[in-house]
Amino acid sequence: MKTALITGITGQDGAYLAELLLGKGYKVHGVKRRSSMFNTDRVDHLYQDPHEQNVNFKMHFGDLTDSTNLIRIIQETQPDEIYNLAAMSHVKVSFDTPEYTANADGLGTLRILEAIRILGLTEKTRVYQASTSELYGLVQAVPQSETTPFYPRSPYAVAKLYAYWITVNYREAYGMFACNGILFNHESPLRGETFVTRKITRAAARIAMGLQECLYLGNLEARRDWGHAKDYVEAMWRILQQDEPEDFVIATGVTTTVRDFVKMSFAEVGIEIEFWGEGVDEKGYVAACNNPEYQVEIGKGVVCVDPSYFRPTEVELLIGDATKSKTKLGWEPKYDLPALVKDMMQADVKLFKRDTYLLDGGHRILNYHE
Numbered sequence: 001m002k003t004a005l006i007t008g009i010t011g012q013d014g015a016y017l018a019e020l021l022l023g024k025g026y027k028v029h030g031v032k033r034r035s036s037m038f039n040t041d042r043v044d045h046l047y048q049d050p051h052e053q054n055v056n057f058k059m060h061f062g063d064l065t066d067s068t069n070l071i072r073i074i075q076e077t078q079p080d081e082i083y084n085l086a087a088m089s090h091v092k093v094s095f096d097t098p099e100y101t102a103n104a105d106g107l108g109t110l111r112i113l114e115a116i117r118i119l120g121l122t123e124k125t126r127v128y129q130a131s132t133s134e135l136y137g138l139v140q141a142v143p144q145s146e147t148t149p150f151y152p153r154s155p156y157a158v159a160k161l162y163a164y165w166i167t168v169n170y171r172e173a174y175g176m177f178a179c180n181g182i183l184f185n186h187e188s189p190l191r192g193e194t195f196v197t198r199k200i201t202r203a204a205a206r207i208a209m210g211l212q213e214c215l216y217l218g219n220l221e222a223r224r225d226w227g228h229a230k231d232y233v234e235a236m237w238r239i240l241q242q243d244e245p246e247d248f249v250i251a252t253g254v255t256t257t258v259r260d261f262v263k264m265s266f267a268e269v270g271i272e273i274e275f276w277g278e279g280v281d282e283k284g285y286v287a288a289c290n291n292p293e294y295q296v297e298i299g300k301g302v303v304c305v306d307p308s309y310f311r312p313t314e315v316e317l318l319i320g321d322a323t324k325s326k327t328k329l330g331w332e333p334k335y336d337l338p339a340l341v342k343d344m345m346q347a348d349v350k351l352f353k354r355d356t357y358l359l360d361g362g363h364r365i366l367n368y369h370e
């Protein structure tokens, strides 16, 4: 039985990866942060009572900014594979918290690699580093492959650039089996609510139910190569099963604007969406949506552009070339974009139907944001 350690177990990818590895017979350890509220929703279905025998899923409190903690967890668990998925992963937020992002996303990776070296596990433990298409940033060439030059455009991407290269360096300097998966955007019903796709599918479901009138978004013209997280965690695992450690791009090869993602999502609930505020000055955008003159009929949907969601420097176009992964890893995505949108929309419609019953019954719902 192989043992895996997953940092970021409470996140979207951590949850899907844990499920995948448990299904393959792994013993899975996860690193979770202390929070003042329960933060394990995404993995609660995998929970095993620690008092029972043969427990294959265990969580440990930890943080990527705490090296002694990481050394102790790695020493205790002696993993065959570490998947470093933990990160402050929100690009826009990284402009507000650049130092913390550098610490967790950049130095956090170094702490894991050093812990392996300090513990004498360089021969035993393989490492997957969650690298990102954000490394490409300002477009140098398309489609983007393993050989396309990087030009990061946010504190998040710059921190991930350090993580990328320190992973390569430890592989070359110490012969470690350490690999980067350069993953393009991947989404799912478990996607964090503040990333654009989930923000859109939640709003589409809520607007269809009359729970919300307007969806505020930033740059509608940005283009992303969106895949399904379930397909992408499969690729992470395959990367660590190779004979030689290498870096791989994981992408669908199809790019779509935020605007079209909006249209596709609302079409799932039979709503033709209107886009307001374009061509109006910055304050005008928001004012139009808040103006009572513009009452929206229930069942109709409106998107308003709110410049507060613009980023100081934007990544305009991502489209990945995953030829190497397809040939070497034998990886193929099972979901295309319409299937992804359908999966997310169905889940959010179900979620808000449940919430409607609870609200109608006079119950308060925690974490209930529009």
Ligand code: NDP
Pocket: 007, 008, 009, 010, 011, 012, 013, 014, 031, 032, 033, 035, 039, 062, 063, 064, 065, 084, 085, 086, 087, 088, 089, 090, 104, 130, 131, 132, 133, 182, 183, 184, 185, 186, 187, 192
């Ligand atoms: P999420 O934001 O959903 O999850 C991030 C995880 O990291 C959460 O479990 C979070 O814990 C944890 N975390 C954050 N900071 C720390 C810290 N200082 N110490 C320990 N844990 C921490 O991200 P995803 O699952 O979407 O992404 C997984 C990884 O892949 C990230 O590194 C991301 O940057 C990268 N990536 C993601 C892509 C995507 O499209 N999803 C594409 C390419 C790369 P908590 O729940 O407590 O907040």
Ligand code: GDR
Pocket: 089, 090, 091, 092, 131, 132, 133, 134, 183, 184, 185, 186, 194, 195, 196, 197, 199, 216, 217, 218, 219, 220, 222, 223, 224, 258, 309, 310, 311, 314, 315
């Ligand atoms: P991204 O994802 O920055 O690509 O990073 P996000 O969904 O946040 O943004 C995608 C694009 O949509 C535009 N956008 C908005 N974004 C958000 N969050 N909220 C809005 O209201 C909004 N309106 C328009 C953005 O400007 C951007 O162009 C994700 C994260 O998962 C990273 O961790 C990961 O590395 C990359 O994907 C690949």
